[in-house]
Amino acid sequence: MKTLLIGEYREGKLLDSTYELLGFAGQLGAETAMLLVGSDSQLPACGGTLYLADASQCGEYNPDLHKQLILDAVQKENPDYVVFLHSSYGWDLAPRVAAKLRVAQVSEVIGLAEGGFEVGCCNAKMRRTVKPATPKAVITIQAGAFAPQQPGGNPSVQKVTASVMSNVTFTGYEPAEAKDVDLTRAEVIVTAGRGVGKKENVPVIAALAKALGGELGASRPVVDAGWVEHSHQVGTTGQTVSPKLYIACGVSGAIQHLAGMKKSDFIVAINKDKDAPIGEVADVLVVADVLQFVPALTAKL
Amino acid sequence: MLIVVCIKQVPDTTQVQIDPVTNTLVREGIPFIVNPYDTHALEEALRLKDRFGYRVAALSMGPPNAEATLKKALALGVDRAILLSDRVFGGADTLATSNVLAAAIRKLHDEFDRVGLVLCGKQTIDGDTAQVGPGIASRLNFRQLTLVDRIVNLDSVGRKIRVSRKLEGRHEIVETPLPAMLTVVRELNRPRYPKVPLRLAAAEATVEVWNNQVLKLDEQNIGLKGSPTWVSKIFSPERAKGEILGDGIAEPAAATRMLIDRLLSKDLLAL
Secondary structure (H helix, E strand, O other): OEEEEEOOEEOOEEOOOHHHHHHHHHHHOOEEEEEEEEOOOOOOOOOOEEEEEEHHHHOOOOHHHHHHHHHHHHHHHOOOEEEEEOOHHHHHHHHHHHHHHOOEEEEEEEEEEOOEEEEEEOOOOEEEEEEEOOOOEEEEEOOOOOOOOOOOOOOEEEEOOOOOOOOOEEEEEEEOOOOOOOHHHOOEEEEEOHHHOOHHHHHHHHHHHHHOOOEEEEOHHHHHOOOOOHHHEEOOOOEOOOOOEEEEEOOOOOHHHHHHHOOOOEEEEEEOOOOOHHHHOOOEEEEOOHHHHHHHHHHHO | OEEEEEOOEEEOOOOOEEOOOOOOEEOOOOOEEEOHHHHHHHHHHHHHHHHHOOEEEEEEEOOHHHHHHHHHHHHHOOOEEEEEOOHHHOOOOHHHHHHHHHHHHHHHHHHOOOEEEEEEEOOOOOOOOOOHHHHHHHHHOOEEEEEEEEEEEEEOOOOEEEEEEEEOOEEEEEEEEOOEEEEEOHHHOOOOOOOHHHHHHHHHOOOEEEOHHHHOOOHHHOOOOOOOEEEEEEEOOOOOOOEEOOOOOOOHHHHHHHHHHHHHHOOOOOO
């Protein structure tokens, strides 16, 4: 079995998640070749063939051009799977490649299963095993779902380029809105989930964060409801964090949230439902009403 | 110019429950909603209609009861609402679904009005695949712009669109000629509520239903037969649970003490 892994550079830097692609291929027991649009000043430490295109010529993202580079590499390698990360890059590019190759796509894979790939659905309450029925398939893997392969080795680099007419004109990047809190640097994060009930209850959670010298985090539903600013959001559409202590208050634990915080050193979940998915990653779980328990805890600190 | 919005009726996944015996989704009594991301696509289409006078058609593929979802779109002000419903469309994965939607868009383009924009939510909340919008773009050979959080400019004379795409930690500004397919994120806008006169009119208005006698698609490309991914199993994930500390409901004070002791023993309270 063979995989063509599509690694990623962002703002000129090779992403660490490239090693998760290698970890995924390792779990499959597959041979690997990789394609990167980046620069030879930063190469991944891994074996196998590396098709390297120059981002200064091909753009950090140019859908038509990058698609062509991938199709060229598919032609040479004839892989069983073309594998992306489920990032904005893979999100946009993977379906283009799947359509052009006329093959199945499986999105946001979180694990391998007998007879296929495991993906989450229905807000992480359920999982599905999906099997591609075409000889080849395009896969995107969820960030954090596969343990990264240890860096090691030197790829055999083949420089590649492509030229295609593109209908999309890139005019520039704009920075995201200024964050009023950088959760990635926080040592303690106390997160408010839907279980806090309403906006007026958020200060209860914020008070615990303050008492512990930490920052307030929030799950997506809480941000979507306008209870907490987006800059506090933890998860794949917010910030990915790994503090020393993470306390999830009334957070059920959608898979996108778990992906953003499961690397925290010590995770406490406070939740009414002992079966909530947050229990999957928590070190300890307190089954309690958040609005009774959290103030009581804060008062004792 | 016609703007087509693709919307899907989905179970409210915040309310789905697992049957502990059969380990499957309990479907009874779960309310259906319009896929939340699609409501932002709908809102943006209506804003473009308000501003430029474009016509808007809402499309949905689903069972007959998905008519309710399209009624909501009519109540918000779309000009046409079309339900793509047929037994042979059933069991479709993302590819087969995009074949049906693309065929319906092509038909609208040929028989009703030139389609300049197709708007979709960035993903659905039940399937989470984010493949249908791009699939439509590929089949129609429309430009694909995913994760759009702002339409910077729509030049209806020059027939081009400039958008901001929401990436990790930054936005990408790109421009492309029409026709284009956009998938949109929540930051794009705040959806409106239906106004009473429109709601009353919607109650009277009919949702058109197109089956495969209308679309005339080869059955090899639709429904279960046209689906290159197979779902072999749907199940509730098993979990290695964290240790449960005390009983926070019956004895909150004891549980508080246990948690503080645990945090102290891990040296986590002096941070």
